[in-house]
Amino acid sequence: MSSATAVIxxxxxxxxxxxxxxxxxRFALYLVFVLAVVQSVRSIDVIPEFLYDAPxxxxxxxxxxxxxxxxxxxxxxxxxxxxxxxxxxxxxxxxVIMAVPVGxxxxxxxxxxxxxxxxxxxxxxxxxxxxxxxxxxLFIAVFGPGAxxxxxxIAFRSIGFIGxxxxxxxEDAQRGPVEALTATGASKMSIILYGYWPQIRPAFWSIVxxxxxxxxxxxxxxxxxxxxxxGMALNSAMDLFQWDKVSLILVLIFAIxxxxxxxxxxxxxxxx
Numbered sequence: 001m002s003s004a005t006a007v008i009x010x011x012x013x014x015x016x017x018x019x020x021x022x023x024x025x026r027f028a029l030y031l032v033f034v035l036a037v038v039q040s041v042r043s044i045d046v047i048p049e050f051l052y053d054a055p056x057x058x059x060x061x062x063x064x065x066x067x068x069x070x071x072x073x074x075x076x077x078x079x080x081x082x083x084x085x086x087x088x089x090x091x092x093x094x095x096v097i098m099a100v101p102v103g104x105x106x107x108x109x110x111x112x113x114x115x116x117x118x119x120x121x122x123x124x125x126x127x128x129x130x131x132x133x134x135x136x137x138l139f140i141a142v143f144g145p146g147a148x149x150x151x152x153x154i155a156f157r158s159i160g161f162i163g164x165x166x167x168x169x170x171e172d173a174q175r176g177p178v179e180a181l182t183a184t185g186a187s188k189m190s191i192i193l194y195g196y197w198p199q200i201r202p203a204f205w206s207i208v209x210x211x212x213x214x215x216x217x218x219x220x221x222x223x224x225x226x227x228x229x230x231g232m233a234l235n236s237a238m239d240l241f242q243w244d245k246v247s248l249i250l251v252l253i254f255a256i257x258x259x260x261x262x263x264x265x266x267x268x269x270x271x272x
Contacts, residue, residue: 069244084229088215091154099159103166127160136227147228169203216260220253
C-alpha cells in the first residue's frame with residue numbers, strides 16, 4: 001500500500017518552469033517595458049501628415065538622386081575621400097600611442113596600484129562615454145573646423161576602446177611565463193616585452209585593426225559637424241540641394257566601408 005501511495009504521489013507532481021517569485025519578476029519587467037514604450041510614443045511629437053507623406057517624399061528624393069553624378073568625383077570629393085582615410089589612419093595611430101600606457105596602467109596584474117588603476121579606468125571610461133561627434137565639436141572650438149579637429153576627436157574617442165580591450169587582454173594572460181621572468185630578476189620592460197607581448201599580440205592587432213575599421217566609418221560622419229573629410233562634402237551637397245552629388249558621396253562611403261572590411265580581413269590573416 002505504501003509503495004502504491006508513493007507512485008501516486010510521484011505521478012501527481014507538476015513541473016513548473018519558473019517559481020512564483022520569478023514569474024512575478026518577469027511580469028514586472030514586461031510591465032516596465034510596455035510602460036516605457038507607451039511613454040516614449042506619447043512623448044515623441046509625431047506629425048501624422050508628415051508620416052503619411054513620407055513614402056511620396058522618399059520616392060521624390062530618390063528620383064532626384066538618380067542618376068549618380070560620377071563626373072563630380074575628381075576634385076573636391078576625391079580630396080575629401082582621401083582626407084577621410086588619412087583622418088581615420090592618423091587618428092588610430094595617435095590613439096594607440098596614447099592608449100597603450102593607459103591600458104598597461106589599467107591592468108591590475110601588471111600595475112597592482114589601486115589609485116593608478118582607478119585613474120586609468122577613469123580615463124578609459126571618459127573616452128568611451130563621450131561620442132565622437134561631441135569630441136569633434138569640442139576640438140572644433142579649439143582648433144577650428146577641418147581635418148585636425150576630426151583626427152584628434154577620433155584619437156580621443158578610440159583611447160577608451162583600445163585601452164580597455166588591451167588591459168583585459170593583459171589580465172587574461174597566463175602567469176607562467178611572467179612568473180619565470182620575474183624569478184630571474186627581469187626588469188619590468190622585459191617582463192612586458194617577453195612575458196606579456198607574445199601572449200597579447202594577436203589580440204592587440206585585432207583591436208587596432210577593428211578600431212581602424214570603426215574610425216573609417218566614423219570619420220565619414222564627423223564632417224557633418226565641420227570636422228573635415230567626406231562628411232563636409234556631403235553636408236555641402238545637401239545644403240545646395242545637389243542630390244546627384246549626394247548619391248555619389250553615399251555610394252563612395254558604402255564602397256570605402258566595404259573595401260576597409262576586405263583590407264581588415266586580409267590584414268588579420270597576414271598578421272595573425
